[in-house]
Amino acid sequence: xxxxxxxxxxxxxxxxxxxxxxxxxxxxxxxxxxxxxxxxxxxxxxxxxxxxxxxxxxxxxxxxxxxxxxxxxxxxxxxxxxxxxxxxxxxxxxxxxxxxxxxxxxxxxxxxxxxxxxxxxxxxxxxxxxxxxxxxxxxxxxxxxxxxxxxxxxxxxxxxxxxxxxxxxxxxxxxxxxxxxxxxxxxxxxxxxxx
Numbered sequence: 001x002x003x004x005x006x007x008x009x010x011x012x013x014x015x016x017x018x019x020x021x022x023x024x025x026x027x028x029x030x031x032x033x034x035x036x037x038x039x040x041x042x043x044x045x046x047x048x049x050x051x052x053x054x055x056x057x058x059x060x061x062x063x064x065x066x067x068x069x070x071x072x073x074x075x076x077x078x079x080x081x082x083x084x085x086x087x088x089x090x091x092x093x094x095x096x097x098x099x100x101x102x103x104x105x106x107x108x109x110x111x112x113x114x115x116x117x118x119x120x121x122x123x124x125x126x127x128x129x130x131x132x133x134x135x136x137x138x139x140x141x142x143x144x145x146x147x148x149x150x151x152x153x154x155x156x157x158x159x160x161x162x163x164x165x166x167x168x169x170x171x172x173x174x175x176x177x178x179x180x181x182x183x184x185x186x187x188x189x190x191x192x193x194x195x
């Protein structure tokens with residue numbers, strides 16, 4: 001009887017450990033935080049923060065299709081929209097594979113600096129209402145700010161993340177967004193406009 005009780009306790013302990021490591025409700029557990037399943041809380045936070053960030057970025061980039069902008073701005077925006085849609089699909093797949101929610105509760109990551117940079121619906125609506133002669137410049141400025149937010153999120157992951165796939169994504173995000181920012185700054189330069 002004594003051995004049966006010990007075996008039962010050991011089995012329960014193993015089940016609890018496996019549940020925590022595989023993404024059970026105890027996201028703050030030691031296994032989840034230290035990467036018991038090959039990832040840590042920074043990896044999860046980065047991906048969870050990227051889900052809404054990507055969705056907002058896609059909405060913003062898509063506005064270039066509906067407004068008068070130079071062809072090079074339209075082409076860049078289309079590339080950004082396409083890239084972020086593809087990345088979002090892979091991010092969702094990773095989080096589901098870890099059995100983590102796609103979005104954390106609003107204050108879940110505040111304690112360790114995780115605040116999702118957000119472009120509000122009001123900002124997007126204000127941008128859409130701008131006259132044609134002001135739209136492109138404001139569009140580029142807002143998109144630059146969003147891409148810089150992604151660079152900062154990626155650097156957070158590269159500094160503290162453990163999962164190789166997620167770190168690889170972060171490195172790609174840092175490189176691509178930085179290049180896009182440089183390109184957009186060039187497009188904002190009056191000399192590029194020919195003026």
